[in-house]
Amino acid sequence: MPLIAHSNLPSFTRLQQEGETILSKDRANHQTIRELHIGLLNMMPDTALEATERQFFRLIGHSNQIAQFYIHPFTLSSIKRGDKAQAHVSQHYQSFDDIKAQGLDALIITGAHIEEADLQKAPFYEQLKEVIEWSYDNVTSTLCSCLATHAVLEFRYGQKRQAIGKKCWGVFPHKVLDRQHPLMSGVNTCFDVPHSRFNEISKAQFDKAGVKILVDSKVGAHLCVSEDLLRIVFFQGHPEYDTISLLKEYKREVISFLNKDRKEYPSFPSNYLSPQNKAILNEFKTKLLDGEFNISDFPEALINQTLGNTWHDATSGIINNWIGCVYQVTHEDINKPFMVGINPNDPLNLK
Numbered sequence: 001m002p003l004i005a006h007s008n009l010p011s012f013t014r015l016q017q018e019g020e021t022i023l024s025k026d027r028a029n030h031q032t033i034r035e036l037h038i039g040l041l042n043m044m045p046d047t048a049l050e051a052t053e054r055q056f057f058r059l060i061g062h063s064n065q066i067a068q069f070y071i072h073p074f075t076l077s078s079i080k081r082g083d084k085a086q087a088h089v090s091q092h093y094q095s096f097d098d099i100k101a102q103g104l105d106a107l108i109i110t111g112a113h114i115e116e117a118d119l120q121k122a123p124f125y126e127q128l129k130e131v132i133e134w135s136y137d138n139v140t141s142t143l144c145s146c147l148a149t150h151a152v153l154e155f156r157y158g159q160k161r162q163a164i165g166k167k168c169w170g171v172f173p174h175k176v177l178d179r180q181h182p183l184m185s186g187v188n189t190c191f192d193v194p195h196s197r198f199n200e201i202s203k204a205q206f207d208k209a210g211v212k213i214l215v216d217s218k219v220g221a222h223l224c225v226s227e228d229l230l231r232i233v234f235f236q237g238h239p240e241y242d243t244i245s246l247l248k249e250y251k252r253e254v255i256s257f258l259n260k261d262r263k264e265y266p267s268f269p270s271n272y273l274s275p276q277n278k279a280i281l282n283e284f285k286t287k288l289l290d291g292e293f294n295i296s297d298f299p300e301a302l303i304n305q306t307l308g309n310t311w312h313d314a315t316s317g318i319i320n321n322w323i324g325c326v327y328q329v330t331h332e333d334i335n336k337p338f339m340v341g342i343n344p345n346d347p348l349n350l351k
Helices: 010-017 025-029 046-061 083-092 096-102 125-138 147-157 203-209 245-258 275-289 300-304 312-331
Strands: 003-005 022-024 035-041 068-074 106-109 141-145 162-176 190-200 212-217 223-225 232-235
Touching (some): 003 010, 003 046, 010 022, 010 046, 035 046, 035 312, 046 068, 046 083, 046 312, 068 096, 096 125, 106 312, 125 141, 141 147, 147 190, 162 245, 190 245, 203 212, 245 275, 245 300, 275 300
Parallel strands (some): 003 022, 003 068, 035 068, 106 141
Antiparallel strands (some): 162 190
16 A cells, blocks of 8 residues: 655655655545554664665555555654754654654664664663653554664663674575464565674573564574564564665775774675675775775676565565554454454553
């Protein structure tokens, strides 16, 4: 069902140009389809701010549920932005006070680029904690990505994330552990997921918290759900990534090296680039370090033509299932047991 362009956010125009179905608010008002209002707390850095918008908007828009989707982006004032990104936020994003006043059916919280393991050192720590505490009592379900997952495990379960020792990034194979859970309906039993992180919540920590692991891998648990099966959905990876996202991240790492913000030239993300692509990037590295090339010569367009995507379909299926569960709770008989193993007389203990 369509996304509703209820503001002049540029991402709506960009997605429409890509072929997505976007309805104006006037057209939406003439239809009888029910609405779902989904918040997007976007904590990503300036370089990925608008791309992250589009990634999550696209996933929600691909859902086949019978609903019109109103997505309400907001961020945290404690996240310092450059002039361009701040202008974008000021013009197109809502405040958290506005979000609280209007209410939401569901909430998505993105990751953030904080390498430090201790989240209390993050400038947005207290504000993020406030949002999470509010969402737990006022939103049917909150979906967390990467750092947001780590934050909820600390805030609500007392499980602090641990440093891995090096950056875990690339595309990794995953396996479904619980095929009967509604979030896994119609999803392949094995699929890939992109990761990009310096820290983790271990499987033992998820188990200790009573959080159920649905999808696992050799680089850690990926998809988990809170003990009430829906209220909080945890992604430790970045399944929302576009095909080119890791390549753009690699380019940003190269720029950080050139700016002397990192000591070593970045390594390649795992299981992502073909041998030919690695050879192209190694040649670029040699000429860059020799002074023959500069960052404008980065072969992004050439490499992008051959990149594969082995995670989008599974991600779309999971998001579709999540939205279906939220829709049923918010728009249908709450006593109808839509989750496997749920007692119809005790539906999710919502509020």
